Amino acid sequence: MSNIATYPDGSCVLLQGNEAIARGALEAGAQFCAAYPGTPSSEIIGTLATVAKDAGIHVEWSINEKVATEVAAAAAFAGLRSLAAMKNAGLNVTMDFLMHLNLSTIGDRGGGLVVVVCDDPQAHASGDEEDTRWAAQMADVPLLEPGSIQEAKDMTKWAFELSEELRCYCFLRSYTRLSHSRSGVTLGKIPKPEKKAMFDTSKCYTPYVAPPKHAALHEQLARVQEIFESSPFNSYTGPGQPELLIVCSGNGGPCSLDAIEALDLAESVGVLKLGTLWPFPKGLVERYLARTSKVLVVEEVDPFVETHVKETVAKPSAVSDPPEIYGKGSGHINHCGEITPDAVIKALSGIFKLRYEARDPDYAQKAQDAAKRLVIDRGMAWCPGCPHRASFFALRDAIKRDRRKAIVTSDIGCYTLDVFPYGTHQTNVLHCMGSGLGEACGFGELAQFGFEQPVIGICGDSTFFHASVPALMNAVHNKANMTVVILDNGITAMTGFQPHPGTGRTATQDAATVVDMDALCRAMGCRVEVKDPFDMKETSAALRELMRDENGVKVLILRRKCELLRMRQERTYPYKVWVDVELCKGDKCGYCYKVFQCPGISWDKESDKAQIQEAVCVGCGVCAATCPSKAIIKEEIG
Amino acid sequence: MAISRDPLNLIICGVGGQGNILLSGLIGSALIKKGYQVTVGETFGAAQRGGAVFSSVRISQRRSYGPLVPEGKAHLLLGLEPLETLRILQKYGYAETVCISNTYPVFPIGVLATKEEYPDCDELKETIRSLSKVAWFLDATNIALELGAQIATNIVMVGALISSAQLPLARNDIEDEMREVFSPERMELNLKALELGFGALRSQN
Numbered sequence A: 001m002s003n004i005a006t007y008p009d010g011s012c013v014l015l016q017g018n019e020a021i022a023r024g025a026l027e028a029g030a031q032f033c034a035a036y037p038g039t040p041s042s043e044i045i046g047t048l049a050t051v052a053k054d055a056g057i058h059v060e061w062s063i064n065e066k067v068a069t070e071v072a073a074a075a076a077f078a079g080l081r082s083l084a085a086m087k088n089a090g091l092n093v094t095m096d097f098l099m100h101l102n103l104s105t106i107g108d109r110g111g112g113l114v115v116v117v118c119d120d121p122q123a124h125a126s127g128d129e130e131d132t133r134w135a136a137q138m139a140d141v142p143l144l145e146p147g148s149i150q151e152a153k154d155m156t157k158w159a160f161e162l163s164e165e166l167r168c169y170c171f172l173r174s175y176t177r178l179s180h181s182r183s184g185v186t187l188g189k190i191p192k193p194e195k196k197a198m199f200d201t202s203k204c205y206t207p208y209v210a211p212p213k214h215a216a217l218h219e220q221l222a223r224v225q226e227i228f229e230s231s232p233f234n235s236y237t238g239p240g241q242p243e244l245l246i247v248c249s250g251n252g253g254p255c256s257l258d259a260i261e262a263l264d265l266a267e268s269v270g271v272l273k274l275g276t277l278w279p280f281p282k283g284l285v286e287r288y289l290a291r292t293s294k295v296l297v298v299e300e301v302d303p304f305v306e307t308h309v310k311e312t313v314a315k316p317s318a319v320s321d322p323p324e325i326y327g328k329g330s331g332h333i334n335h336c337g338e339i340t341p342d343a344v345i346k347a348l349s350g351i352f353k354l355r356y357e358a359r360d361p362d363y364a365q366k367a368q369d370a371a372k373r374l375v376i377d378r379g380m381a382w383c384p385g386c387p388h389r390a391s392f393f394a395l396r397d398a399i400k401r402d403r404r405k406a407i408v409t410s411d412i413g414c415y416t417l418d419v420f421p422y423g424t425h426q427t428n429v430l431h432c433m434g435s436g437l438g439e440a441c442g443f444g445e446l447a448q449f450g451f452e453q454p455v456i457g458i459c460g461d462s463t464f465f466h467a468s469v470p471a472l473m474n475a476v477h478n479k480a481n482m483t484v485v486i487l488d489n490g491i492t493a494m495t496g497f498q499p500h501p502g503t504g505r506t507a508t509q510d511a512a513t514v515v516d517m518d519a520l521c522r523a524m525g526c527r528v529e530v531k532d533p534f535d536m537k538e539t540s541a542a543l544r545e546l547m548r549d550e551n552g553v554k555v556l557i558l559r560r561k562c563e564l565l566r567m568r569q570e571r572t573y574p575y576k577v578w579v580d581v582e583l584c585k586g587d588k589c590g591y592c593y594k595v596f597q598c599p600g601i602s603w604d605k606e607s608d609k610a611q612i613q614e615a616v617c618v619g620c621g622v623c624a625a626t627c628p629s630k631a632i633i634k635e636e637i638g
Numbered sequence B: 001m002a003i004s005r006d007p008l009n010l011i012i013c014g015v016g017g018q019g020n021i022l023l024s025g026l027i028g029s030a031l032i033k034k035g036y037q038v039t040v041g042e043t044f045g046a047a048q049r050g051g052a053v054f055s056s057v058r059i060s061q062r063r064s065y066g067p068l069v070p071e072g073k074a075h076l077l078l079g080l081e082p083l084e085t086l087r088i089l090q091k092y093g094y095a096e097t098v099c100i101s102n103t104y105p106v107f108p109i110g111v112l113a114t115k116e117e118y119p120d121c122d123e124l125k126e127t128i129r130s131l132s133k134v135a136w137f138l139d140a141t142n143i144a145l146e147l148g149a150q151i152a153t154n155i156v157m158v159g160a161l162i163s164s165a166q167l168p169l170a171r172n173d174i175e176d177e178m179r180e181v182f183s184p185e186r187m188e189l190n191l192k193a194l195e196l197g198f199g200a201l202r203s204q205n
Helices: A017-027 A043-055 A065-077 A088-104 A133-139 A149-166 A210-229 A252-263 A282-289 A304-314 A341-352 A361-374 A387-402 A414-419 A435-443 A461-477 A517-523 A536-548 A563-570 A591-596 A622-626 B020-033 B082-092 B121-130 B140-146 B150-163 B171-181 B184-202
Strands: A012-016 A032-035 A058-061 A082-087 A113-119 A170-175 A182-186 A235-237 A244-249 A269-274 A276-278 A294-298 A324-326 A407-410 A455-460 A482-488 A527-531 A553-559 A575-579 A601-604 A609-612 A632-636 B008-015 B037-043 B052-060 B076-079 B098-102 B134-138
Touching: A012 A017, A012 A149, A012 B020, A017 A043, A017 A113, A017 A149, A017 A170, A017 A182, A032 A043, A032 A065, A043 A058, A043 A082, A058 A065, A065 A082, A065 A088, A065 A113, A082 A088, A088 A113, A088 A133, A088 A210, A113 A149, A133 A170, A133 A276, A149 A170, A149 A182, A149 A210, A182 B020, A210 A282, A244 A252, A244 A282, A244 A304, A244 A341, A252 A269, A252 A294, A252 A341, A269 A282, A282 A304, A294 A304, A294 A341, A304 A324, A361 B082, A361 B121, A387 A414, A387 A482, A387 A536, A387 A553, A387 A622, A407 A414, A407 A435, A414 A455, A435 A455, A435 A461, A435 A482, A455 A461, A461 A482, A461 A517, A461 A553, A482 A517, A482 A536, A517 A527, A517 A553, A527 A536, A536 A553, A536 A622, A575 A609, A575 A622, A591 A601, A591 A622, A622 A632, B008 B020, B008 B082, B020 B037, B020 B052, B020 B150, B020 B171, B052 B082, B076 B082, B076 B150, B082 B098, B082 B121, B098 B121, B098 B150, B121 B134, B134 B150, B134 B184, B140 B150, B140 B184, B150 B171, B150 B184, B171 B184
Parallel strands: A032 A058, A032 A082, A082 A113, A113 A170, A244 A269, A244 A294, A294 A324, A407 A455, A455 A482, A482 A553, A527 A553, B008 B076, B076 B098, B098 B134
Antiparallel strands: A012 A182, A182 B037, A235 A269, A575 A632, A601 A609, B008 B052, B037 B052
């Protein structure tokens, strides 16, 4: 089967945005690539990992984004072209390192270093809508933002050249609509990477002392701006003297072109699409601003381009007759969420005072009425057989029996679903990777202020290694009274089954030493218990016992493989599960489908009995233990 | 073969796990080989957990379009689940939308939990028909179940789509793409699914 490394140069193939970034890295001759998974960025390293051995490059899933960036930077210092990738949230994890890195430069014979950050406007799979572009301005980093999947590949390649020429790392900012769309991409050549890694030990690269290095970096950025002023990644299409000029970046570009087509405004509206965003190519923008009296800025998420367009206009010598600027500031473009073609249509029809109807009003009314009458939501729930459902039901049972109003702090993984409509709603505080244990630790240190509630901090296995270990050590050191629950499903499940240090496999499927989390917790001085969450009774009892033990930090590891992963590996069901209709009390009870809410169980209205959805049930048998009437029967499949 | 509109916007919708992304990939790749400019947009954050998902395929001979279809501009809709077909029509449908929908429902968790009611299937079908220029229905899931593989529902649906002649693609174009993604052992079953889907619409005409 063909893959991104074997498609021949010159061919046009359908590539996902993240695959295009991966191909761009290969075409640039990148030899070292690292990341921690996170939607919508995961496929960059996921794709590279599958071709690493054939391509002769190093690809790894690192323990977190900071380490990923540090290992990639080290490889760059040793002369190799290197790439680190992450989602928006991951940028924050590595920001301390990235603030310093360009002050030191990446070395005299440094290989180019490209840091890809995939933002998530609309927060499809994130806790926030962070806009990475401000980080480029804050840390003095050149930033490129592709407007198409072809550009994603081409810009990635160019970013390495730029990085080497300027001896600083560069950001490539992607976003959900780019990373997770696919388009035909014309490919270039992949060189054979054969550069030897070597470091000149007569040198020292460090940000110290910062002020002079900061000044030098600013001079360097002025050079970058000159390059950006004439970059082909900034382009204009439209009439010579447009009535209105759209200045846009990223997803704003295609949405603007759709809007111009929909409103038939090609003769009066021009589009200046910017791909090199920091340092801002002011001179180029200034020239286009002088040609028009109205400007609409279209971008995701924050008004970054808009702010710099306004700054450009404000310069006294810039534009003699300054145009009116429309965008987020004027309320014409949404401040939050993704840009859509319809958002730009609305903005343009507002400015031009045009009437726009996407479809016949009768049809629109009919569609709306039908939707109101018939369309219902499709909520998210844990998969059938998911260990987390059992864990949270045991947790709920333990908290209820304990009767001291235990507080639950949790964080990011499939277990985040607990706070969604079909979770168990045991979670009280939830923010980012690792915050579950950090916040638990804080609650656990409040005894002197009269805080008497038990504290339960939750993390997953991948999250444990990513950001929870320091918080756990802190809890031990500062004598927090808390119980930690590690939901160990043996994989980084939510982002697509990436390995972590506890799995014994690397990104490229090589065997690795298993980092033993049980031993690690014990070595820190914690009391450690390990249970199978499918045994909910035992799990609840163990948790209650640990909550009552007030001697410091207790750890309960709930170990059970992710069902999707288990099914991939084993391809069998452990049990046949059915409902004994004689025993089932039907809707008078309904515990299994109303409360336990496994997607494999439903209610048959006619017979007024619960029933197992055979096409959905994976035969885990956990529901059998939850039925108050013992009407759910599980029978081992031999 | 040419496209009836430029751009031609196809939306494929369903429930996470039904194989939307596979279909949009097969179709997109086959169209690229025919020389079209194709962009495929995807909503799959919730794919593994039973959420509503859809892919858009925008096809042009003129330029590369962005992945997002403007509201009311779905020319062609392939629905792998009837409630999802209506969900898309509500926002992206218009009087000229041509619709091919599976009739087999996948109940949302809220319905399983008896917190909500799934709409009456006949009413759902009639409403879909009333919001389409042409609407074809088939029970793709049961066709796939008869083959012993519910997972092949999406391939049955793509067979139906090809037989509708709304895309400039022939059956062997999709078969070629399927050979790229399926192992030879799984290919046989999927070819059968494609054939049954291809025949399913014929009987309605």
